[in-house]
């Protein structure tokens with residue numbers, strides 16, 4: 001039996017009062033779109049209205065930390081603050097060290113961002129050695145279809161926002 005993955009969240013959360021942001025990179029777009037779709041679907045299952053899920057984009061995963069910070073600040077300034085934010089990016093190893101440097105630096109930057117924006121920043125960065133790994137984790141590779149990780153990130157955002165929100 002598979003032991004990995006979020007599994008069922010530990011109670012039925014009511015996300016109806018939440019406002020959640022998704023900010024996604026545009027590299028590897030077919031995988032990104034499936035992950036975003038999965039996150040939105042899961043949050044709607046947990047009661048978050050579609051109008052309360054705000055989607056923003058940046059060129060690539062390297063832009064996620066700065067884009068996320070400014071996205072959260074913009075929404076707060078507009079009087080429509082976010083309760084959690086899900087940065088989503090897909091990094092696929094190429095023939096250079098680019099992948100390693102972006103994966104490591106973006107991961108640390110997103111984790112540390114939480115202390116600056118004071119809302120949960122969910123880790124939605126796929127760091128894959130192959131395209132097949134990325135497709136499987138977005139639930140779109142029929143041969144090895146796994147759980148769409150975007151759904152887990154959506155559930156995580158709702159739980160963290162309700163438990164540890166402002």
Ligand SMILES: O=Nc1c(NC[C@H](O)[C@H](O)[C@H](O)CO)[nH]c(=O)[nH]c1=O
Pocket residue numbers: 025026027028059060061062063089090091092093098099102
């Ligand atoms: O190189 N591969 C990738 C990538 N590179 C671009 C980088 O994130 C950034 O946008 C540019 O360097 C400009 O700052 N961005 C990704 O999201 N996934 C990749 O797999």
